[in-house]
Amino acid sequence: MQNILVVDDDPTVAEVVTGYLERAGFAVRRAADGPGALFAAAERWPDLVVLDLMLPGMDGLEVCRRLRGRGPVPVIMLTARGDEDDRILGLEIGADDYVTKPFSPRELVLRVESVLRRGGAVAARGEEALLTGAGITLDHAARRATKDGRELGLTLREFDLLAHLMRHPGQAIGRERLMQDVWGWEFGDLSTVTVHVRRLRSKIEDDPAQPRLIQTVWGVGYRFDVPLEERA
Known part of the structure; x- marks a missing residue:
């Protein structure tokens, strides 16, 4: 049974989310603030964290940063509908997904299942063990x-996005297609893809301001370019 940590200072929201996740077959623990979330994660590392952005004392962004500093864990952020800048910042610091309030608890369960499913999908499909x-x-x-023997420290979504681009070298792939193939969404905020590409560039490019590996194809999307010396 996979272990979900729900972090929200609103007891009604936390109770509803917990109930839906438990009925979906997850083991759920709850925390009402940032320190409580970090303590719960240290006590038992979660398979995924549902994290409210607005928390007393220590906000969700700081909690996400500290969790990321301890180890990889998928994070779904709960944000207010108007906080676009905060949602983008959440993705920038490593959140894998976000859901805007008010939200359908069933939608949140589907997002949780999607993020966790992506983590195990490669083994289930029997895809190649290594991509180079x-x-x-x-x-x-x-x-x-x-990269060149150095650990890149990618989040789950960054890993999947890079893997998808590397499986299709030289092909221009639209953001809508990436949203479907990597996130499993038929529709969504395409800025999610843009933010993750920017984060990937910061980790894999020698000069992120002048990327050589992940190229922007204007009006289409992105393309992973193999260096000339590696091309057949």
Whole structure:
């Protein structure tokens, strides 16, 4: 049974979310603030965190930063509908997904299942154990990414996005297609893709301001370019 940590200072929201997740077959623990969330995570590392952005004392962004500093864990943020800048910042610091309030608890369960499913989908599909190119190696079994032997520290979504681009070298892939293939969404905020590409560039490019590996194809999307010396 996968372990979900729900962090929300609104007891009604936390109770409803917990109930839906438990009925979906998850083991759920709750925390009402940032310190409580960090303590619960240290006590038993969660498989996924549902994290409210607006928390007393320590906000969700800081909690996410500190969790990321301890180790990889998928994070779904709960945000107010008008807080677009905060949603983007949440994605920038490593949130894998977000749901805007007010939200359908069933939608949240589907998002949780989607994020966790992406984590185990590669093994289930029997895809190649390793992807290599441009000095980058993706080890699907270990969910580990390196470049020239250096650990990249990718989030779950960053790993999946890079893997998808590397499986289709030289192909321009639209943001809508990436949203469907990587996030499993038929529709959604396309800025999510843009933010994750920017984060990927900051981790894999020698000069993120002048990217060589992940190219923007204007009016289409993005393309992973293999260096000339690696092309057949």
